[in-house]
Amino acid sequence: MNKTLDCRAKQCPMPIVELSIAVRDMQTGDSIVVEATDPAFELDVRAWAEMTGHSLEALEIGEVFRATIMVR
Numbered sequence: 713m714n715k716t717l718d719c720r721a722k723q724c725p726m727p728i729v730e731l732s733i734a735v736r737d738m739q740t741g742d743s744i745v746v747e748a749t750d751p752a753f754e755l756d757v758r759a760w761a762e763m764t765g766h767s768l769e770a771l772e773i774g775e776v777f778r779a780t781i782m783v784r
Contacts, residue, residue, distance in 0.1 A: 713738060719748040720776060728756050735766065735783050742783045743769065753777045 717734050719727035727748040734744060746757065754771065757779045761768040765784050772778040 713742045715742070715744045717744060717746045719746055719750075719753075721749060724750050724752040724756060726750075727753050728760050731757070731760065731781070732764075735764075735781075738783045740783055744781050744783065746777075746779045746781065748777045748779075749775070750777075753779070757781075 715734060715738065717730060719730055727746060727750055731744070731746050738744065754773060754777055757771065758768060761781060767782040767784055768779060769782050770780040
């Protein structure tokens, strides 16, 4: 399953909270793309992936951050 999560215009900690909820319904090997505009998202998503064991496959940095995460 591939999923996209729109967290644009949401402030910390909501993008990470919503990501944590979304991955609960996903299986190992699934991927999710999270779009966020919160400046703290880059550091938050890196820390979240490390803490949870999920794999941060890609992170596009710009006006909108796009993180691609592989569920482990």
